[in-house]
Amino acid sequence: xxxxxxxxxxxxxxxxxxxxxxxxxxxxxxxxxxxxxxxxxxxxxxxxxxxxxxxxxxxxxxxxxxxxxxxxxxxxxxxxxxxxxxxxxxxxxxxxxxxxxxxxxxxxxxxxxxxxxxxxxxxxxxxxxxxxxxxxxxxxxxxxxxxxxxxxxxxxxxxxxxxxxxxxxxxxxxxxxxxxxxxxxxxxxxxxxx
Numbered sequence: 001x002x003x004x005x006x007x008x009x010x011x012x013x014x015x016x017x018x019x020x021x022x023x024x025x026x027x028x029x030x031x032x033x034x035x036x037x038x039x040x041x042x043x044x045x046x047x048x049x050x051x052x053x054x055x056x057x058x059x060x061x062x063x064x065x066x067x068x069x070x071x072x073x074x075x076x077x078x079x080x081x082x083x084x085x086x087x088x089x090x091x092x093x094x095x096x097x098x099x100x101x102x103x104x105x106x107x108x109x110x111x112x113x114x115x116x117x118x119x120x121x122x123x124x125x126x127x128x129x130x131x132x133x134x135x136x137x138x139x140x141x142x143x144x145x146x147x148x149x150x151x152x153x154x155x156x157x158x159x160x161x162x163x164x165x166x167x168x169x170x171x172x173x174x175x176x177x178x179x180x181x182x183x184x185x186x187x188x189x190x191x192x193x194x
Contacts, residue, residue, distance in 0.1 A: 002133075011116070017108075023108035023111075024111050026039065038083055040113050044106065046106070049101055072084055118149050119150070124167070126165075127158065128160075128171070139154060142170060164179035
């Protein structure tokens with residue numbers, strides 16, 4: 001029975017690094033207490049609170065003792081009436097001198113939650129912003145790559161340096177169809193043949 005319960009606590013995707021370990025532990029704790037959505041909302045508020053210049057000067061200062069940081073974070077979170085899970089995470093980060101990793105942990109937790117909701121994050125970079133017709137066509141084409149039950153979460157970026165075409169990141173796949181990369185490939189081929 002414990003093994004079955006343990007499986008549901010495992011996040012839908014694995015996130016690596018220090019931030020991944022904290023985000024995974026937070027996901028497991030929030031799942032146990034059925035507070036995933038609440039913790040996700042609180043985490044984005046926590047980072048906003050920590051960016052406050054007055055609080056930031058204390059908690060992000062490497063010369064401030066961890067006990068002082070912990071008290072400052074506790075006081076700030078108590079005012080916001082955060083859940084014990086979120087407070088415990090922030091206390092642990094303060095105690096271990098890792099508050100500076102908060103934005104990375106929030107980002108990693110966001111990735112886990114996107115996967116939990118079946119969202120597939122897709123980033124499309126183009127030289128110029130896409131018009132509505134092109135965007136609709138692109139969404140339609142990208143939806144063809146999704147498995148049943150997955151939802152496309154499309155982010156568009158512009159980068160004039162790619163000259164034309166597009167660069168697509170969908171899930172773990174990366175496709176570079178930019179004019180810049182085609183020119184670079186041709187230049188490389190021409191240099192090798194000379």
